[in-house]
Amino acid sequence: MKTLDAYQAVRFDHDSDELILLDQTLLPNETRFLRLREPETVREAIHVLRVRGAPAIGVAAAYGYLLAAIAAQSHPADRFRADVAAARALLASARPTAVNLFWALDRMDRRFTAAAGLTNDAAVAALREEADAIRDEDTAMYRAIGDHGLSLLRPGMGILTHCNAGQLAASRYGTALAPIYRGQERDSNFRVFADETRPLLQGARLTAFELHAAGVDVTLICDNMAATVMGNGWIDAVLVGCDRVAANGDVANKIGTRGVAIMAKHYGIPFYVLGPTSTIDMATATGRDIVIEERPAAEVTTLWYEKPMAPAGVKAFNPAFDVTDNALVTAIVTEKGVARPPYGESLARLFA
Ligand code: MRU
Numbered sequence: 001m002k003t004l005d006a007y008q009a010v011r012f013d014h015d016s017d018e019l020i021l022l023d024q025t026l027l028p029n030e031t032r033f034l035r036l037r038e039p040e041t042v043r044e045a046i047h048v049l050r051v052r053g054a055p056a057i058g059v060a061a062a063y064g065y066l067l068a069a070i071a072a073q074s075h076p077a078d079r080f081r082a083d084v085a086a087a088r089a090l091l092a093s094a095r096p097t098a099v100n101l102f103w104a105l106d107r108m109d110r111r112f113t114a115a116a117g118l119t120n121d122a123a124v125a126a127l128r129e130e131a132d133a134i135r136d137e138d139t140a141m142y143r144a145i146g147d148h149g150l151s152l153l154r155p156g157m158g159i160l161t162h163c164n165a166g167q168l169a170a171s172r173y174g175t176a177l178a179p180i181y182r183g184q185e186r187d188s189n190f191r192v193f194a195d196e197t198r199p200l201l202q203g204a205r206l207t208a209f210e211l212h213a214a215g216v217d218v219t220l221i222c223d224n225m226a227a228t229v230m231g232n233g234w235i236d237a238v239l240v241g242c243d244r245v246a247a248n249g250d251v252a253n254k255i256g257t258r259g260v261a262i263m264a265k266h267y268g269i270p271f272y273v274l275g276p277t278s279t280i281d282m283a284t285a286t287g288r289d290i291v292i293e294e295r296p297a298a299e300v301t302t303l304w305y306e307k308p309m310a311p312a313g314v315k316a317f318n319p320a321f322d323v324t325d326n327a328l329v330t331a332i333v334t335e336k337g338v339a340r341p342p343y344g345e346s347l348a349r350l351f352a
């Protein structure tokens with residue numbers, strides 16, 4: 001597999017204390033790295049999707065938390081703790097759906113609480129360690145997701161994916177794309193179809209970009225062509241990522257995922273959801289309890305066009321995610337193994 005080291009989504013420079021983010025809003029036309037020093041700019045980067053994809057959002061937020069602690073390090077202990085708490089609340093407000101954001105902030109909170117009796121410097125050192133740990137646990141985990149996913153596939157298969165759940169969203173192998181990259185290392189020769197993923201085009205700008213750069217056979221399609229490629233018999237499996245999986249196996253992922261799952265069911269194509277166990281939220285009972293982010297109408301009407309492609313002032317509805325009913329999900333693939341229905345039991349076993 002060609003690694004896209006030149007396109008690493010999230011890094012931290014411990015010499016300059018800067019979070020280095022690849023600005024994904026500019027891909028595929030421009031490769032620009034941002035060097036951020038304040039939690040406010042980290043929040044902005046998450047909010048406008050300069051960094052996006054559930055796991056990458058979690059890592060970026062952990063470093064945003066660390067930056068807040070570094071900035072407040074010289075203050076008296078009570079102000080130090082108050083500043084970090086305020087930054088934590090700010091980061092948590094960046095996006096509502098991906099549970100990894102809250103999971104990562106909770107981990108940083110626990111580490112900060114455990115450091116309560118220590119000096120500010122020692123607390124910052126502990127937070128530095130925790131943010132690095134959240135980042136470093138990634139690669140082995142995504143390799144495992146890739147291998148579990150690969151066990152469900154056969155060489156030469158046609159695979160459809162939606163949005164971007166690859167290296168740009170979750171370091172190295174990604175989640176939904178991990179079996180494709182692991183398969184490439186074994187000459188599996190998958191033929192991948194990438195939905196462009198309206199309105200923000202993560203499939204076109206990011207998935208097609210990273211798979212093409214890695215030398216994977218990828219064909220870009222508009223979202224409304226998925227039924228055609230399925231009907232043509234070109235798709236043997238659907239692989240998608242997830243932003244939050246409820247305890248009953250309902251899956252929140254990029255808007256359009258539910259439609260893909262319904263079509264896959266119609267054509268008898270297995271629909272696999274891939275993600276780390278940190279994306280499974282056992283505290284959320286069903287998909288109905290998941291908050292769906294709603295984004296500005298301009299993303300639908302004007303954002304990608306030189307001229308507006310909708311009449312001025314027309315209403316537009318722009319939910320960023322949808323929930324796929326667990327009945328449409330063939331299996332949920334995690335680093336700990338493959339969960340199958342009934343998910344109430346199989347997901348609980350992953351945490352046992
Ligand atoms: O709005 P985005 O680009 O953050 O949405 C990303 C997705 O929906 C991904 O499929 C999901 O976060 C999984 S990334 C490994």
